[in-house]
Amino acid sequence: MLVDAHTHVLPRDYPADAPECFPRMEPVDGDSARELLWGAVRFRARDVFFDAERRVAEQDAQGVDVEVLSPMPPLLRYDLPAAEGLSLARHVNEFTAALSAAAPGRLIGFGMVPMQDPDAAATELKAIRDQGLCGVEITSNVLGASIGEERFRGFFLEAQRLDLPVFVHAMPAATDRLPRSAAGTYVVGLEGATAAASMIVGGTAEACPDLRISFSHAAGGLAMMLPRAQYFWSGTWNEEPPRPDRAIAHVGPAPLEVARRFWYDATVFDRRAVRYLVDLLGADRLLVGSDHPAMPREEPAGATVRSVELTAEQLEDITWRNAFRWLGTQSAR
Template sequence: MIIDAHAHLLPHDYPEDAPACFPHMEPIEGSTDRLLVFDQMRFPAKEVFWQAERRLEAMDASGVDAEVVSPMPPLLRYDLPAADGLALSRHVNDVAAELSSHAPDRIIALGMVPMQDPDAATAELAAIKEQGLAGVEIASNILGSSIGDEKFLPFFQELERLDLPLFVHAMPSPSDRLPFSAMGTYVVGIEGMYAAASLILGGTAAACPNLKISFSHAAGGFAMMLPRANYFWGGSWNEEPRDLGRAVMPDDGPSPLEYARRFYYDSMVFDRRTIQYLVDLLGADRLLVGSDFPAMLREEPAAKTLKSMDLPDDQWQDIAWRNAMRWLGREAADLPLAEAVATA
């Protein structure tokens, strides 16, 4: 059993009366693909982004039993006027719900909200749950503001109250510190790290201990920084007992590592050595399978690198599907092949 907890969807089209700032899809001659046009973006999108039958065929071909599909990250455009951002979110959410309805046990859809208006985003969460969507995706920063900023705390508290899982996808912030060519590489690592760290440092993790949250690409460089953060908190190396005489910023709360072990992380980090570090530091019970499909090609078969690591069976089962179910708050009976996994 494999659940791909990081896959994406795109609408086939947008309403004819949509605001001019909406994206639109243009036909590509001689192809079932369509061209996503969104300001300067031109992205050729394959039919599998929106066509349920193609999606299921692709899953079967890769050995994936279920996908958690979230809006393609460029749709998370927080620079739109708030009303237009809400309208775009509702259209994408309708598309996500319709896609999932074709095979709700295999296509598990997340929605989106207009985070440029935290109050509107918070109010929209109840509608997302009522619509049957599994949770919500947001970007790693909101127009340059960390998601751990106190202005977003009511949003996270409402997520926790409604028991809705959250997926945080790394996205660039308004900055010219790195060239555009780094947007898909180094920026992913930096932004993921900022997002996860901000939830700890800003107090959200303490205020929302039952928040179910996952980060794309293992929250980038976050795991590499955690031992240093733990030293500043407790004054010891290698997570040994605290030495407050050495601690730089001691406090009485949980350690940074304890907070980090409440989060989930998809393991799409492209290297078995990095995955092993994540297992050793954070635990196999924190990791998920992820692919970015169809924006990126999956390994064939899915999770090939994970399978090559010869992990103990309990760790493999956790990463392959059980952690995704815990993050989503679902039971094994909700899955395809439920009988096969009932005793796993």
């Protein structure tokens, strides 16, 4: 069995009376695809983005049993006025819920919320759950602010209370330290690491011990930062027993202990990186992901994970069991 825990959805259409700041989906002549038009964004979306039958057909062809669907990250526009952001979220959530309901057991939908208004975002979580959506997607920063800042803590506490998993998708923040061409590569890696680190050092992870949260692309460079953070906390190398007398910042729980409560989509594009993640964070923390259909899946799906030397139990954890643990649901097997 294989669960792809990182795939995306786009609504086929938007209401005719939608605010001018909403995106549009225009037909493509002679094609079942549609074009997303939104400000400077121009994106040709294949019909698999919004057609349940086509999605399931591609699953069958590519060896995938279940997909977790989350909105395409450009839809998570926190720069919109809060009321319009909420209206957009509700439209996307309604579409995602209907798409998932068209193929129960094969498509598991996540909603979105207007994080520019943390209180409204927290309040909307119950509506997401009541629609039959199984979780919520947010981006790694909110208009440049780290998600671990205290003003967002109420949102995570409410997600924990409602038992809703959270998927954090890396999203570039405005920066002049790297060229714009690096936004989808290096900047995304930095953003994922910063988001996860902010949850640890900001105290939100400690305040929400039962929160089920996953980070796209293994939280970027986090896994390379954690051993240094662990050294500062413990005063020792190689995760040896702590020496508080030698520690530089022995405050709160051990960084690695907290990081091993998160889940990580192992779309890291190299078996050596997967091996490191297994060794450092554990095979029970990793999920298969693909960014499908925004990016092409491996052929066959999950090939890199399967190429790593793992026990049968570790492989089953990564390919499907962990996804259902993160979702908090039972699988069909």
